[in-house]
Amino acid sequence: MIYANYAATTPELSPVVVKELCEYVGGTHLNAARNFEGLEAGAIALRSRRAIAKLFNAPDPLKVLFTSGATQSLNMAINGFLRQGDHVLSTSVEHNATARPLEALRKSGVIELDWLRCDADGVLDAETIPKAIRKNTRLLVMSHASNVLGTILPVTEAFRIAREYGILTVLDTAQTGGVVPFTMGACCDVLAFTGHKGLGGLAGSGGFVIGEDAAAHIRPWIRGGTGSRSDSLDMPEFMPDKFEPGTQNTIGILSLAVSVEEILRTGVEKIRERECALTARFMAGLRELKKITLYGTGDPERSVALVSIAVQGYDAGEVSRYLFEKHGIITRSGLHCAPLAHKTAGTYPGGTVRFSFGSGTTEPDIDAMLEALSKM
Numbered sequence: 001m002i003y004a005n006y007a008a009t010t011p012e013l014s015p016v017v018v019k020e021l022c023e024y025v026g027g028t029h030l031n032a033a034r035n036f037e038g039l040e041a042g043a044i045a046l047r048s049r050r051a052i053a054k055l056f057n058a059p060d061p062l063k064v065l066f067t068s069g070a071t072q073s074l075n076m077a078i079n080g081f082l083r084q085g086d087h088v089l090s091t092s093v094e095h096n097a098t099a100r101p102l103e104a105l106r107k108s109g110v111i112e113l114d115w116l117r118c119d120a121d122g123v124l125d126a127e128t129i130p131k132a133i134r135k136n137t138r139l140l141v142m143s144h145a146s147n148v149l150g151t152i153l154p155v156t157e158a159f160r161i162a163r164e165y166g167i168l169t170v171l172d173t174a175q176t177g178g179v180v181p182f183t184m185g186a187c188c189d190v191l192a193f194t195g196h197k198g199l200g201g202l203a204g205s206g207g208f209v210i211g212e213d214a215a216a217h218i219r220p221w222i223r224g225g226t227g228s229r230s231d232s233l234d235m236p237e238f239m240p241d242k243f244e245p246g247t248q249n250t251i252g253i254l255s256l257a258v259s260v261e262e263i264l265r266t267g268v269e270k271i272r273e274r275e276c277a278l279t280a281r282f283m284a285g286l287r288e289l290k291k292i293t294l295y296g297t298g299d300p301e302r303s304v305a306l307v308s309i310a311v312q313g314y315d316a317g318e319v320s321r322y323l324f325e326k327h328g329i330i331t332r333s334g335l336h337c338a339p340l341a342h343k344t345a346g347t348y349p350g351g352t353v354r355f356s357f358g359s360g361t362t363e364p365d366i367d368a369m370l371e372a373l374s375k376m
């Protein structure tokens with residue numbers, strides 16, 4: 001079996017993660033801030049906050065908040081920040097994790113919304129942003145890279161422009177966390193991350209990093225017990241409690257701590273270099289094949305390690321099924337929860353076949369995928 005669906009999830013945990021999780025599962029599990037011994041869960045969370053802050057070059061570990069993943073984080077930022085009459089900008093390649101909460105607010109008359117148009121390869125010209133800004137524009141949300149086209153968006157430039165206009169900036173790093181170096185610093189106000197892709201953690205883990213000033217402007221969207229200020233019916237204003245009600249997913253948070261520490265030992269630059277080389281090999285091989293359309297820029301340096309294609313004469317589902325049944329290759333076909341990106345690329349509603357690579361992908365795997373496609 002060859003797994004080429006890392007953009008959906010990383011299927012294997014690293015041995016160091018498995019070892020620590022097994023030790024944790026075999027021990028006692030205490031709730032952070034709910035009893036004295038519960039400090040243990042708090043210590044696990046702090047370890048994870050420190051590793052994630054370092055990964056994204058964020059200044060304050062206490063502003064790393066845990067949720068169930070990028071979807072929940074984006075919903076918390078979007079719904080916690082926006083008010084009646086606000087105008088929002090996002091891009092035409094967004095995942096439904098961003099598109100659906102924004103669209104729901106638009107449909108219910110709370111916000112006005114514009115999608116910044118990327119070209120068919122998913123490239124966004126940041127210079128188009130000032131023209132799209134209105135008096136009431138308060139938020140720019142965008143992905144760091146498209147999960148359909150692989151294209152890396154000019155987030156630093158886009159956010160620099162937005163911030164000049166006092167617009168809050170929210171970044172979705174689901175496709176780049178742990179695999180593309182990124183310095184949050186003062187670049188964005190909220191950085192949403194997922195645990196189960198490039199960060200190598202368990203499904204159901206993830207969170208967001210919040211900038212110094214942004215925390216004061218975002219209301220908690222989920223409220224409940226925090227084990228602190230229990231005399232009050234209001235959420236605490238301090239971090240991380242303001243955005244972390246309820247019992248946490250400590251095992252997921254531990255998986256993130258161990259995996260991200262390992263990523264830091266390896267170095268994100270090195271991981272990126274390896275993935276770029278695999279993507280370049282695959283793209284070069286595809287160009288040798290007839291009847292294949294490659295979507296996105298076709299430039300591995302401007303893309304994450306994912307490639308969407310179409311095979312002339314077959315629909316996307318048929319190609320994925322053939323690859324799996326005849327060659328044991330796991331890809332993903334269809335719309336990849338991102339219909340806007342397919343409308344942008346001209347591949348809606350049929351979708352594409354997406355190959356995506358990660359920690360377990362090897363050069364022989366890439367060659368086997370090309371060989372299988374050539375047979376088709």
Ligand SMILES: Cc1ncc(COP(=O)(O)O)c(C=O)c1O
Pocket residue numbers: 007008068069070071072095097143145146147172174175193194195206337
């Ligand atoms: C670009 C993008 N954003 C958001 C998500 C959702 O992430 P999560 O699974 O952590 O909710 C995904 C997952 O496929 C994604 O690719």
